[in-house]
Amino acid sequence: MRFGSEVWLGMFAPLVVVSVTWMLTERVYKANPERLTSVMISAFAGKLVFFGAYVGLVIGVLGVQPVPFALSFAGYFIVLHTIEALWLKRLFVS
Secondary structure, three states, rough: OHHHHHHHHHHHHHHHHHHHHHHHHHHHHHHHHHHHHHHHHHHHHHHHHHHHHHHHHHHHHOOHHHHHHHHHHHHHHHHHHHHHHHHHHHHEEE
16 A cells, blocks of 8 residues: 555645744744734634645545544644744743
8 A cells, every 4th residue: 555645735734834833923023022812812713724725635525544644644743843933932931
């Protein structure tokens, strides 16, 4: 069995979202740190909607095998968001 597309699709969304969130967070923090909390709350709400739609699209419409996709998605999601948290810590300390 080959799970190439499931693994790539599981990696794609978390990678894009973390990259965009990091760029947005850094830009807002440098311009106006007081606005960061409200931007991060809005980004969180957007992530909830996006990830729900993405998982529904990938599993429901594209019909990938759900177990390898879910494992890939969960793994990349956890690792990339942990890295993002460490970047945020570094940004706030500097």
